[in-house]
Amino acid sequence: xxxxxxxxxxxxxxxxxxxxxxxxxxxxxxxxxxxxxxxxxxxxxxxxxxxxxxxxxxxxxxxxxxxxxxxxxxxxxxxxxxxxxxxxxxxxxxxxxxxxxxxxxxxxxxxxxxxxx
Numbered sequence: 001x002x003x004x005x006x007x008x009x010x011x012x013x014x015x016x017x018x019x020x021x022x023x024x025x026x027x028x029x030x031x032x033x034x035x036x037x038x039x040x041x042x043x044x045x046x047x048x049x050x051x052x053x054x055x056x057x058x059x060x061x062x063x064x065x066x067x068x069x070x071x072x073x074x075x076x077x078x079x080x081x082x083x084x085x086x087x088x089x090x091x092x093x094x095x096x097x098x099x100x101x102x103x104x105x106x107x108x109x110x111x112x113x114x115x116x117x
Contacts, residue, residue, distance in 0.1 A: 038089040041054070041056075048069060064092065064101075076112070
């Protein structure tokens with residue numbers, strides 16, 4: 001009985017870890033050419049595994065993948081700085097599979113630039 005419970009626990013733990021690993025994407029799906037986007041934040045997520053914003057530029061709205069919240073906080077980018085309606089400039093790499101997605105290297109808001117990687 002105890003062995004069965006242990007086996008069930010180990011199996012469930014392995015399944016959870018595999019699911020987490022598959023859900024986390026690598027950075028190989030992004031261009032190697034850096035781009036700069038400027039616009040207004042329309043939506044924000046300061047959550048794990050990575051924060052994100054929707055940045056409205058002159059031609060489209062981009063989903064910009066930021067750093068994990070702990071790194072953003074440590075480097076001085078607070079959730080309060082990413083409010084909807086705030087102007088921002090982002091430098092990063094466009095997704096090779098989604099023309100509206102970018103992985104951010106740095107973000108500038110109100111004259112402050114924060115390195116995200």
